[in-house]
Amino acid sequence: MYKFGEINSYEGVLDLKGVVKEVDVEEMEEALNICDLSTLSQKYKTWIKHMPRVKPYYAVKCNDDALIVKELADLGAGFDCASKNEIKLALEAGAKSEDIIFANPCKPPSHLQYAKEKNIMASTVDTEFEIYKIFEHYPESK
Structure with missing residues (x-):
């Protein structure tokens, strides 16, 4: 689960749709940046x-x-x-x-x-x- 304020770094291919689905929008106060x-x-x-x-x-x-x-x-x-x-x-x-x-x-x-x-x-x-x-x-x- 991705949470507000976290910075995650990945190498290789990343499933962007999967990331967006896992974002905890209840706690988000700012935009998700990729x-x-x-x-x-x-x-x-x-x-x-x-x-x-x-x-x-x-x-x-x-x-x-x-x-x-x-x-x-x-x-x-x-x-x-x-x-x-x-x-x-x-x-x-x-x-x-x-x-x-x-x-x-x-x-x-x-x-x-x-x-x-x-x-x-x-x-x-x-x-x-x-x-x-x-x-x-x-x-x-x-």
Whole structure:
């Protein structure tokens, strides 16, 4: 029986209809997500083959599943992180600090400090106020 909040990993062929039938819908509060990591890997490699000078950056906020983030880190993808926790997840998955962009329109000072500690240099800026805040808390940032 599959339960809400569980992450199950399988190798080989998986009977998706069987998985869906076994899901305990009484306890589910969120959608059931099924991801074929081999397809993810294949699509990433296709991207790199056809656009080798364009590095893809995965927006962690879209789906912060640790298995997906790890697969992409292993492939050498970049990461668009909007918080301290997303930066931490990407780093724990094996991403390099230079492969992470801190992209949040309103970065809390404590998150800027964490980015500084982890040497996350790249950042996006949406407002003049954000430029001053970054300069105050992390002037070495790019």
